[in-house]
Amino acid sequence: MAWGMIGLDRVVTVLRTLIEFGRLPHAILLTGLAGGGKNSLARALTAALNCSNPVDDCGPCGCCPSCLKIAGDIYPDLTTLAPIGRARNISIDEVRSLRQAMAFRPFEARTKVFIIREADRLGLDAGQALLKTLEEPPPDSVLILTTASEAAIPDTIRSRCFTVKVPPLPMEMISATLAGQHGMIGPEARLLAALSGGALGRALALESADTWDSWQWLNRIMGAGETPVRLTLAWEWIDKISIKKDDFTTILNLLRFWWRETIRLAVSGLEALEGPGPDPAQSCWAARLNSGVIGRIMAALARLEDSLGRSVNPELAFGNYWLTIFKSD
Ligand SMILES: [Zn+2]
Secondary structure, rough: OOOOOOOHOOOOOHHHHHHHHHOOOEEEEEEEEOOOOOOHHHHHHHHHHHHHEEEEEOOOOOOHHHHHHHHHHOOOEEEEEEOOOOOEEHHHHHHHHHHHHHHHOOOOOOEEEEOOOOOOHEEHHHHHHHHHHHOOOOOOOEEEEEEOOOHOOOOHHOOEEEEEEEOOHHHHHHHHHHHHHHHHHHHHHHHHHHOOOOOOHHHHHHHHHHHHHHHHHHHHHHOOOHHHHHHHHHHHHHHHHHHHHHHHHHHHHHHHHHHHHHHHHHHHHHHHHHOOOOHHHHHHHHHHHHHHHHHHHHHHHHHHHHHHHOOOHHHHHHHHHHHHHHHHO
């Protein structure tokens, strides 16, 4: 199986070289996009450090007891901390427990691994408590912090860690992975890749959120000829998604992307598109765009984002959006 990290060859090369020469630092900070593979990489590193039958690039074999337990989340020497609760904080008590666990000898591992996900959510006192561990790390342990907001990690912590940047993946690579390994049809794979911002995990989360289905709804609404028909379809769609969601960020991003692609189509033509290719509805709107219409659309999107951010009733916020978009059409 080796590392199994799609598109992260350079990062893997750095880590495996450090392991090979016995120079892996005791504290590693993995930075990169949310859903960009940091946690998978941390787990692959745990397996590489503890595999009983590593393949020749210091990669985990994927089938020894250690690899299997790590994959099944039952490895006794791997501990993960992540933010919990409404405040989404990592408390000082959790850091203290982690420090205590670090003091014990491993159950079966060569190297115990402690992962702190979203380390930017460490409170001030929790961060202070962690400093001591970073200054005097136990010899048989590795601490891996992950964050999507490197700037939010205090310098005192950052300077004591070896930082590894996990880069975003090219859109084509995400699209090919979604189609090849996850069986998506080409247009869906291209849409999710374009919306993912380079994070494969984000693309997969978008699949679970029925984003392709929403895209088709959007095309249906925008492509309907008469405003009353459009509005009926729009209500039907919002009604459908309101039942399932309390987070409308994905929908807002989808609306923005729909318009961005349509404007690209109008200004630069087919070649400029990033997503699944133009729907007839987009071609139709692209032909009618002018600065006045674009201004109205941008204002409607900004107002929608503001309303949703202020927890205005989503039906009302979306209703205003559609009415503005279709107003003088
Ligand atoms: Zn193994």
